[in-house]
Each structure stands twice: as structure tokens, then as C-alpha cells.
Amino acid sequence: MTTNLHGRTAVVTGANSGLGLVTATxxxxxxAQVILAVRNVEAGKxxxxxxxxxxxxxxxxxxxxxxxxxxxxxxxxxDLLINNAGAVLLGPRRETSDGFELHMGTNMLGHFALTGLLxxxxxxxxRVVNLSSITHKRARLNFDDLMSRQNYxxxxxxxxxxxxxxVFGLELDRRLRAAGRPITAxxxxxxxxxxxxxxxxxxxxxxxxxxxxxxxxxxTQPVERGAEPxxxxxxxxxxxxxxxxxxxxxxxxxxxxxxxxxxxxxxxPAVGKRLWAVAEELTGVSYL
Numbered sequence: 001m002t003t004n005l006h007g008r009t010a011v012v013t014g015a016n017s018g019l020g021l022v023t024a025t026x027x028x029x030x031x032a033q034v035i036l037a038v039r040n041v042e043a044g045k046x047x048x049x050x051x052x053x054x055x056x057x058x059x060x061x062x063x064x065x066x067x068x069x070x071x072x073x074x075x076x077x078x079d080l081l082i083n084n085a086g087a088v089l090l091g092p093r094r095e096t097s098d099g100f101e102l103h104m105g106t107n108m109l110g111h112f113a114l115t116g117l118l119x120x121x122x123x124x125x126x127r128v129v130n131l132s133s134i135t136h137k138r139a140r141l142n143f144d145d146l147m148s149r150q151n152y153x154x155x156x157x158x159x160x161x162x163x164x165x166x167v168f169g170l171e172l173d174r175r176l177r178a179a180g181r182p183i184t185a186x187x188x189x190x191x192x193x194x195x196x197x198x199x200x201x202x203x204x205x206x207x208x209x210x211x212x213x214x215x216x217x218x219x220t221q222p223v224e225r226g227a228e229p230x231x232x233x234x235x236x237x238x239x240x241x242x243x244x245x246x247x248x249x250x251x252x253x254x255x256x257x258x259x260x261x262x263x264x265x266x267x268x269p270a271v272g273k274r275l276w277a278v279a280e281e282l283t284g285v286s287y288l
Contacts, residue, residue: 003235006031009078010234011118013037013060013111014085016047019131019190022227023082023234028053030235032080037071039063039085062110063087063096065283072117080234081118082129083111083165093152100282101147103154103161112168112279116287124182129233130169132189132244133162134252137263141167143274164275166244166262171272173242175288184241187262188233191247191254193226221247221254232257 010027014020015036028034037060038044044057061067087106096105139159148157173185229245249255280286
């Protein structure tokens with residue numbers, strides 16, 4: 001990445017490991033002041049020591065709207081917001097402190113609230129990058145059971161949350177355009193990438209889980225490659241709002257960065273409008 005980001009301030013959620021750590025590192029190397037928005041402050045401080053540069057660690061637990069509000073209150077000016085953090089779970093259904101299903105609450109609703117609360121801090125020509133997943137293409141939104149209380153499966157709930165993230169990112173672009181706000185909202189997904197989330201989720205599942213975790217080392221691409229789509233979305237010049245980037249390889253699982261398409265559901269403005277209204281009601285954060 002050759003972009004010069006001196007004088008720019010970036011917030012990266014979930015920046016202490018995986019895709020977030022690579023992204024924060026590259027933004028810092030390009031000269032940005034980077035705020036590591038992390039749930040575990042000690043892990044964030046360790047990450048900051050490895051990154052170097054103008055890096056600051058601040059606590060942000062996306063599974064708590066109170067934490068989201070406290071974090072946003074401390075940000076006065078921002079040029080780049082990368083909504084990277086994500087929960088990936090296996091096992092029983094869990095909820096956030098606000099009673100949301102943990103995937104939906106962390107991956108989508110927490111970032112929805114954060115973006116709205118930071119909107120006035122975003123400078124002209126700022127960018128917001130929302131992180132999607134190829135799993136969004138197989139997912140379906142059931143507005144009558146958005147929190148998966150009636151039909152829960154961890155993998156399914158994750159895919160639904162990532163579909164919601166994609167819907168949110170595209171609807172954010174529509175609303176920014178309609179409001180005439182000079183902010184660019186774009187999306188990215190990392191394909192099938194070797195981060196600490198999937199192996200860690202499987203390791204507690206016994207021998208089979210350990211085998212799957214080991215196999216992921218062979219079948220996935222390195223995290224440095226996986227972070228390239230969101231770095232491109234964050235820094236490439238001349239992007240238009242609503243653009244979506246991911247790997248160019250087979251089924252978008254790996255490879256160089258290219259423009260990709262969201263699912264038909266994710267791109268449907270009617271779905272975007274409905275989900276936005278639900279998110280505003282659930283989080284108490286209304287904007288645009």
C-alpha cells in the first residue's frame with residue numbers, strides 16, 4: 001500500500017488481532033494516526049507495541065451499547081472508520097448485554113450504532129468501510145426472528161449477521177448520497193482467510209474440532225492477503241460509494257483484490273430500508 005495517510009485519523013474496530021491488526025499496521029505505516037478500538041485493552045496495548053507509529057488504544061465492546069456510546073463520545077474528528085470486528089461462535093446461543101443475539105449484536109448492531117454516533121465526527125471526504133463475508137450470499141433475513149430465538153445455529157446466525165452488515169453498508173451509502181453528505185461508504189470481504197477466529201471457535205469441540213482447526217491452515221489464505229480488500233476499500237483513490245471488494249479467485253475465496261457483487265437480498269433497497277428502521281429501534285441510535 002503506497003497511499004500517504006499523514007494527517008489522517010483512522011478507527012479500526014477489533015484491531016488487536018487478525019484482519020484488524022494487519023489493517024491497523026498498514027494504515028500506521030502509511031502515516032495515519034490509528035485508534036485501536038478493542039474489547040481487551042491489554043491485548044490492544046500489546047498490538048500497539050508491535051505496530052509502532054502514532055497508535056492509540058481505546059476500549060470498545062461492540063456487544064454493549066453503553067460501551068459504544070462511551071467510545072464514540074471520545075472521538076472528535078475522524079477520516080476513516082473500519083468496522084472490522086466480528087464475533088464467530090460455535091456452540092449454544094449467547095446474547096449481548098443488551099439482549100441481542102451475539103453475532104447480530106456485535107457484528108451489525110454495534111457497528112450500526114457506532115457509525116451513527118461517529119457520523120458528525122467524520123470529516124468531509126471520510127470513508128466508512130463495512131466488513132462483509134462470502135457467507136452473506138447463502139444467508140436469509142427473517143425479520144420475525146432476527147435474534148435467532150426460534151431457529152438458532154451458530155454458523156447460520158453468523159451468516160445472517162454478515163448479511164445484515166452488507167445490507168447496512170449499502171443502505172448507508174444510499175442515505176449518505178440522499179443527504180448530500182461527502183462521506184464514502186464502501187464494503188469488503190476477506191474470502192476464506194486464516195485468522196484466529198475460526199480455529200479458536202473449533203478447538204474446544206474435541207478431536208474433530210481440532211482436525212478442522214488444523215485443516216483451516218491449509219485451506220485458507222494468509223491474513224495479510226485477506227486484509228487486502230478492506231485496505232483497498234479504505235485507501236484506494238477514486239472509489240464510489242457502495243463499491244464492494246473481495247478476492248478474485250474461485251468463489252471469491254482467495255486471490256488478488258477485485259470488485260465483487262453482493263447478494264440480491266443485500267442489494268435490495270426495500271430490505272435496506274426495513275433493516276435500518278429495525279436497527280434504529282433496537283439500538284436507539286437514529287441518523288440519516
